């Protein structure tokens with residue numbers, strides 16, 4: 615029995631990742647973890663129809679950032695499967711450029727889903743990954759999370775320090791939010807993108823999980839799918855979701871995966 619979970623799998627890149635894993639022949643079970651039941655069920659059925667190798671594809675409810683939803687999901691996986699072999703944290707959000715919500719008000723919701731919610735969900739799921747065989751964790755980040763968006767070299771050094779702790783990353787993200795609310799984030803050396811900082815923090819956290827879970831046999835990596843044709847980009851991205859999904863699927867399926875790496879354009883890339 616080999617189990618893969620993909621969050622935000624009802625559309626876009628997440629659905630393409632789930633589809634690719636289901637047809638890979640390496641899983642008995644693929645779980646589409648989605649917040650909307652109708653879309654989740656429909657995606658699960660679509661993917662099931664395209665996989666003819668006996669892999670069972672199901673939908674389970676999960677809202678990233680909602681702690682009770684995280685716990686319900688964890689309990690369901692524990693009771694039904696007792697483990698997780700592959701977890702792909704794909705669920706993510708971005709305000710559109712045309713969205714009238716002020717930058718300050720976009721900050722918390724973006725950090726809460728893309729970084730804080732994803733981090734707390736992952737920490738909860740880690741004991742199930744530790745029970746997995748040849749376990750993999752893949753975080754769908756973005757090129758927008760590049761380190762040099764930070765104007766301050768000191769901030770760059772703190773996020774990328776090889777001994778940085780989870781607590782320090784959370785504290786840095788809290789400080790970014792505070793600075794955004796006070797209108798001082800640019801003068802204090804941050805970048806000027808809520809989405810960019812949320813993904814930067816997720817990349818930094820990927821490296822911490824990789825370090826902490828190395829002796830537990832979990833390969834932890836992250837990726838940028840590339841600029842893809844999905845709802846998030848209002849379908850402006852030139853890359854298909856299927857092509858973008860490969861950047862997450864490669865570290866899920868490759869033999870002898872590295873750990874703590876950032877995949878972009880189908881290979882390990884610089885952060």
Ligand SMILES: NC(=O)c1ccc[n+]([C@@H]2O[C@H](COP(=O)([O-])OP(=O)(O)OC[C@H]3O[C@@H](n4cnc5c(N)ncnc54)[C@H](OP(=O)(O)O)[C@@H]3O)[C@@H](O)[C@H]2O)c1
Nearest residue numbers: 622624626627649677678704705706756841842844845846
């Ligand atoms: N598209 C790109 O060019 C691009 C580039 C770099 C990185 N990425 C990253 O790739 C991932 C997938 O993006 P996409 O382009 O496929 O976007 P998308 O089409 O907007 O799909 C996003 C998925 O995440 C789910 N989601 C969002 N917030 C959630 C939450 N709080 N709880 C549970 N599910 C949630 C959405 O569910 P609903 O349907 O319920 O909203 C949807 O299934 C994201 O992490 C994104 O940041 C995308």
